[in-house]
Amino acid sequence: MPYPNTLIFVDLPAEDPTAAGIFYAEVFGWENEPRPNGLFHRLVPGGFFRHKDGSDSEIANLHLAIYRTDNARPYPDAYGAPPHTVAGPGRKARTWILVSDDDTPERILEAAETRGAKILWRDHFCKEFNGFNYAFMDPWGNEIVLWVKGGVNPVIPDHYTSE
Structure with a gap:
């Protein structure tokens, strides 16, 4: 190949x-x-x-x-x-960012929102890929999805949505 x-x-x-x-x-x-x-x-x-x-x-x-x-x-x-x-409303490409073990999605979302981003969702767990995710739209309309590894036997907080 x-x-x-x-x-x-x-x-x-x-x-x-x-x-x-x-x-x-x-x-x-x-x-x-x-x-x-x-x-x-x-x-x-x-x-x-x-x-x-x-x-x-x-x-x-x-x-x-x-x-x-x-x-x-x-x-x-x-x-x-x-x-x-820029592209108008509707679906377009998303950019996925793996959150460092030295950072938190909460800090990133707060920093993004303070600088004009719109928070799209928080606190979601995707079982298929074993990850916690959060998303925002930057001031230019680009959708950014944050990914945190779930690890072995992840504990999913009660308030999280999941699939």
């Missing part, structure tokens, strides 16, 4: 990539790399994926990027790919 195609990163649209880069740096503690400032920002979480024993693997974490909606690059035309607006 040939080597599979590899996901390298995902771009989120925003009318203001500079503000979006700052938002994600402050909410998640990621490095915000303007490339160039205001047009495209690469967000670098740093660190490496971890082995089950908690030690770092040799695989670096994936990156997330923010691109300016009115001039999505790269594109052969100097004015970028149309349409030049």
Whole structure:
């Protein structure tokens, strides 16, 4: 079997990539790399994926990027790919973030909401994938789902919804 195609990163649209880069740096503690400032920002979480024993693997974490909606690059035309607006209401891609053992979903949700995000849901357990999840919509309409590993024999609080 040939080597599979590899996901390298995902771009989120925003009318203001500079503000979006700052938002994600402050909410998640990621490095915000303007490339160039205001047009495209690469967000670098740093660190490496971890082995089950908690030690770092040799695989670096994936990156997330923010691109300016009115001039999505790269594109052969100097004015970028149309349409030049963010997607309207309705379903679109979601970005899943694994919450570090050094952080909490409550802190992330509070930081996001303070900076203009809308909380979509809290306190849900997904048995199929053994994880607790929470979600918010950033100020640019992108849906972010937080994931916390359930671990062995997870205790699900009574107030949580589950499936």
